[in-house]
Structure formats: C-alpha cells, structure tokens
Amino acid sequence: MRKFTLALIAALIPVSAMSADFSGTWVRDSARSKPVPYPNYWLTRVTPGAGGGQNQLYVMRIQQSATDVQISDPLHNLRSYALDGKPRGSRTDTGMGNVTTTAAMVGDTMTVTTVQPYGGMPGNVTVTATDRWALSADGTELTITTVSELPATRLNNIEVFKKQ
Numbered sequence: 001m002r003k004f005t006l007a008l009i010a011a012l013i014p015v016s017a018m019s020a021d022f023s024g025t026w027v028r029d030s031a032r033s034k035p036v037p038y039p040n041y042w043l044t045r046v047t048p049g050a051g052g053g054q055n056q057l058y059v060m061r062i063q064q065s066a067t068d069v070q071i072s073d074p075l076h077n078l079r080s081y082a083l084d085g086k087p088r089g090s091r092t093d094t095g096m097g098n099v100t101t102t103a104a105m106v107g108d109t110m111t112v113t114t115v116q117p118y119g120g121m122p123g124n125v126t127v128t129a130t131d132r133w134a135l136s137a138d139g140t141e142l143t144i145t146t147v148s149e150l151p152a153t154r155l156n157n158i159e160v161f162k163k164q
Helices: 002-017 038-043
Strands: 024-028 059-064 068-073 076-082 088-091 098-106 109-117 126-135 141-149 154-163
Touching: 076 098
Parallel strands: none
Antiparallel strands: 024 059, 024 154, 059 068, 068 076, 088 098, 098 109, 109 126, 126 141, 141 154
16 A cells, blocks of 8 residues: 555656747737836837837737746737746847846746846846746636836736636
C-alpha cells in the first residue's frame, strides 16, 4: 500500500507543477476592467481612441510554449517574451530610449516587468510597469493586474479577458 501511495503522489507532482498556459484568443470584458489612468495610457494595453477603448471590442491573441510567449493585439507590435526571468533590452516604440523587459512564469502566474523612460526621451524619469497574469481555475478568464510606478505616483490597473 505504501508503494502505491508514493507512486500516486509521484504521478500527481508533474500535474501540479505545470504552469498556466495563456494560449488562445481573449476578448476584454470592459465592464469588469478598470480604465487605465490617463498619465500612463501609452504604456498599457488600452489607448483611448486607438481601437482599445473601453467601449470597443479588444481582442488579444497569445501563443505560449514552455520557453516563451507571443502576444498580438490591435495596439502593439507583436510582443515576444522569453520566460526565463532574464532581463532583455530593446528600444522604445519611438526609438529614442531603451526598454528593459523581464518575464517569468512562477507557478500559474506570469509576471512581465518593463522599465523605460516615462516621456520616451533620454534623461526622463523612469517608469516600472509590472504585469501579473493569472487564469481562473477553469482557464476561461484571464486577469492582468498592472502596477506602474513613477517617482511621484503608483498607478493600478486591472483588465479581465474571456477566452473565446
């Protein structure tokens, strides 16, 4: 009996150790999502009047493997993150500054931290935006909680998506 119990526990460990898979097509639930504060709108996924406003259909497509995740949506270029927890450098969308992005899976949560100049120009203050991605127990709902920290303030945003 003891060998059977140990074998059963060993068989269940990989299942519980698996991380969440965010792959799929997701539509934002605008009624349950908190609007993005204006001073930080250009760093987040919702830009007023740019196809992602709170009253417009906002669709995000995600492909995830064991090592990386790719995210496409109407407001951004294709984003690709290695999920190894190592910082990666790139240029801002304006090309006038540097961005450092770190992404990692910890259990069922994906965390993406982005550090970049706030105004897009070299020498401006730095903003650190940390996205925490979590799935509901049944995998049909995705919640992205974003905390953006600037020298003078801390902004919080929550977006809720339904899987299609």
